[in-house]
Amino acid sequence: MPELPEVETIKRSLAINKGARISRIEVIRPDIIRIRDFEPEAVHGLTINSFRRRGKYLIISLDERESHILVHMGMSGRFYMQEDQYEANEKHVHFIIYLDNGRKMVFQDPRRFGGIWLLRNPDTIICKLGKEPLNREFCSAYLKSIVKDRRIAIKTLILDQNLISGIGNIYADEALFLARIRPDRTAGSLSDEEAVRLCRAIKRVLRQGIEKRGTTFRDYRDGNNNRGGFQEHLQVYGREGEECPVCNSRIVRKRIGGRSSHYCVTCQK
Ligand SMILES: [Zn+2]
Structure with missing residues (x-):
């Protein structure tokens, strides 16, 4: 998508x-x-x-x-x-x-x-859309404010377009891997330090995605009808059963909030 x-x-x-x-x-x-x-x-x-x-x-x-x-x-x-x-x-x-x-x-x-x-x-x-994740208004203080006391999974929260607009399944999995946070963690359980890490990771994977002209997993084509290049750089998304690029554990896949989610049980806590 x-x-x-x-x-x-x-x-x-x-x-x-x-x-x-x-x-x-x-x-x-x-x-x-x-x-x-x-x-x-x-x-x-x-x-x-x-x-x-x-x-x-x-x-x-x-x-x-x-x-x-x-x-x-x-x-x-x-x-x-x-x-x-x-x-x-x-x-x-x-x-x-x-x-x-x-x-x-x-x-x-x-x-x-x-x-x-x-x-x-x-x-x-x-006007109904949440903050733009690459703008300065999306910062760790904002992320801390929206995770506070929330009992839903952190992945489900960052996919909520009314809170943050533009993140979907692929970049959510990649950002959580980079931040070393399990996607099924309760949003409210994130420490301040983890919120800072996640905020940085979200910005980083989105920027890398733009740099590589997007991810073509199946359907996506750019404005010239060409495939993107970020699929070559995915760390966990779509890599169930393959080795984690950091620790060599097997990447697992689990449904979280109805969405297929990929993560490393060793690196992500
Ligand atoms: Zn790992």
């Missing part, structure tokens, strides 16, 4: 289309539009002012104020550009934005947990 580093990578690749004008939008599956404050035709002829990211949302803002297209990849979504002429007849393409620079941006999503929002005010969606 695309998480913060993947959506950030998509955003950076698509940013070369800033300043392009939308010539046409093609909606192949109308129900992929989750909320529509305006009809897709209303943005024909408008210029793209910016590509931004908030949590796992990509926000495309248009020159006419109060016209924004939000994209969420869900489980298996891809959002990438192609030459306008390119006719691939790919499956599961639900929404296409044609630009006046000879390109089109294609939303493809086999499982359809993702979607498109056509919004006058993107704050209606993004």
